Amino acid sequence: MGKKWKFGLTGALSGLANGFFGAGGGLFLVPLLTRWAGLPQRKAFATSVAVIFPLSLVSAAVYLWKGALDPAACWPYLLGGFAGGLVSGRVFQKVPLGFLRRAFGVLILYGGVRAVLAL
């Protein structure tokens, strides 16, 4: 399969997760871009941010249209997120991604168990 197809299918899968759950697009993007499409890992992480950004805006517009978006509840997270984003762009080249991904794995397994069992 050609690279364009691989990129396209990866984007479609991550778009489905992004729109359906309002999160999780990157969970597909990074593994598929590295393992399937052969991008170097740090480029895959950075490219995933570039992809999820427009997808999130489109999904947010649909959520807003359907009345599922509450802008008043968002603003502190938006401010914090902007500050966090500024920091991450500066220190990205220096952080140990492997450790962070393992910690992330533990947290989402915990969240997954609680979500599936409706706890």
Next chain:
Amino acid sequence: MSWIWALLVGAVTGVLSGFGIGGGTLLVLWLTLAQGMDQLRAGGVNLLYFGCCALPALWGHIKNRLVEKQAAIWCICWGVPACAGAAALASVLEVALLRRCFGVLLLFVGFRELFPKKGGREAGNGGSAKKE
């Protein structure tokens, strides 16, 4: 006080989102588990939030020439219609079902993160992916 917590949580998950390490997923978990928000509204907050933290992070990534343009363009071209359709579908589904489906996705991905297939971590430490 709750807005201070929200600011702090947004900042921490914002750093991870900027790295491309599921910060948004963690934010949704925080909103649903700690704040009692339903899955659909938590997803909505995350979608707007991601726009805010991705922009400055993206600036740094582009400056450092880390964004693969061809990959990004093709992913976006296919991803936009997929996310628009999925978002419309999510808004008419029952939120409890949505949350359970999200939980299944988290279990799958969390398991893969902690117990990668033989050959190494797919994105954490290399694996079959090309190393930098």
